Amino acid sequence: MNLRAPLMFIVALACGAASAQVAPPPENVVQLSSTAAVEVAQDTLEIHLQATREGADPARVQADLRAVLEAALAQARREAQPGVLDVRTGTFSVLPRYSRERRITGWQGTAELVLEGTDIARVSEAAGRVPGLVVVDASFRLSRERRERAEHDVQAQAIAQFRAKASDIARSFGFNGYGLREISVNAQDAGLPRMRMVASAAPSAPGDAALPVEAGKTAVTVNVSGSVQLR
Incomplete structure (x- = not known):
């Protein structure tokens, strides 16, 4: 009964795993981010x-x-x-x-x-x-339509800024360009505080005047972050 072949196979696998674990980390990798924002009237x-x-x-x-x-x-x-x-x-x-x-x-x-x-x-x-x-x-x-339009425009700005920053960093370090490794794109909006009203003792009656209100603005922000490898 030959037990050497399976043993040699197991040893080979172990050696391969060990060499994979000690592989050197990628070089010339830079972490960076960019942010773009716009104020949009609440609708x-x-x-x-x-x-x-x-x-x-x-x-x-x-x-x-x-x-x-x-x-x-x-x-x-x-x-x-x-x-x-x-x-x-x-x-x-x-x-x-x-x-x-x-x-x-x-x-x-x-x-x-x-x-x-x-x-x-x-x-x-x-x-x-x-x-x-x-x-x-x-x-x-913001309505969904207006938020999506704002996010689309701001996202394009944030991505353009990210690419410009990556190119500038590559040139500054003497490289010709870069390659994308990981990218994360996140959008958010922050509006004004909610306008709260306390109920009055008497209910509204037909013909009452309109509620005095005035819309504010919401800041729609898109952040692009990730890593690039300089080439």
Whole structure:
């Protein structure tokens, strides 16, 4: 029985693995990054309206909230237009209220309606006409289309800067050029703080004035980082 051949094969594999582990690291590798940014006007307004009810009977609280929400939806839907003014419902909940002895003393319910769209004036005016609900939160953001356009433009700038920086570094070290090794492209946007509003005691009534709002800007940033090998 010949045991030498398998043994020699195992030894050969071990030697190959050892030589791979001690292979020298790549030379003339440089880590670098570039960043480009642009400020874009926020084009989408989102307004949250809310109704609250309290009572001893949870079914009654729920029925009251449902009636208020249905009336508000009926009004908002008359002005809705896809993309320009979208209407959707938000939180709807009925929860118990407890005493110090952890006994249920009553029930409190909340119903929410959300208006959002790119026609800022139309959204704010519609919010002022919704009956039975109060504005509890309003915020601006970028629409998906505007964000994607901004990211596309800024990404091209960041990549051009990365390539120019890599070429400049290669020339500075006496090389003719470079080759890409690893590249990471990341995009992000940072807007202004959300505009928060505290609900007033009295709900809005049809014909109320539009909510006073003003859009800000969002900084869309793209970062390109990675490593190149000088040649």
